[in-house]
Amino acid sequence: xxxxxKDEIILVSGGSSVxxxxxxxxxxxxxxxxxxxxxxxxGASACNQMIKAVAVARGMVGMQGYDLCLRVGFCEANIGEExxxxxxxxxxxxx
Numbered sequence: 146x147x148x149x150x151k152d153e154i155i156l157v158s159g160g161s162s163v164x165x166x167x168x169x170x171x172x173x174x175x176x177x178x179x180x181x182x183x184x185x186x187x188g189a190s191a192c193n194q195m196i197k198a199v200a201v202a203r204g205m206v207g208m209q210g211y212d213l214c215l216r217v218g219f220c221e222a223n224i225g226e227e228x229x230x231x232x233x234x235x236x237x238x239x240x
Contacts, residue, residue: 154183157198159190166198170236171205174213180237187222187231199236212239 153173157166166184173182186195203213213236220233 153177153179153181154185157184157186157191157195159188159194161191161194161198163194163197163201166194167201167205170198170202174206174236174238182236184234184236185220185222185231186234187224187229192232195232195234199234202236206238210240213237214239 155166155169155173170182170184174180184195184199186192199213199215206213216235216237218233219230221228222231223229
């Protein structure tokens with residue numbers, strides 16, 4: 146299983162700024178001991194913002210000669226007493 150610290154999880158909402166999420170992702174990747182950062186989004190607009198932020202972050206690390214890769218899947222989250230499905234993406238740098 147992934148060795149991701151809870152401090153290395155970025156929760157993205159439909160109102161999240163694409164630029165802010167991208168910058169946060171790059172900074173988390175630079176500081177991550179595991180070399181991976183998890184992003185989570187629930188709902189269509191949140192997933193849209195997350196994917197756009199990953200594209201922007203990929204451009205940012207691309208200028209340094211690296212490639213940003215993702216492993217995408219689903220996870221479940223408790224919202225009140227309901228279990229909801231969220232999109233989960235593990236981002237990592239590939240040389």
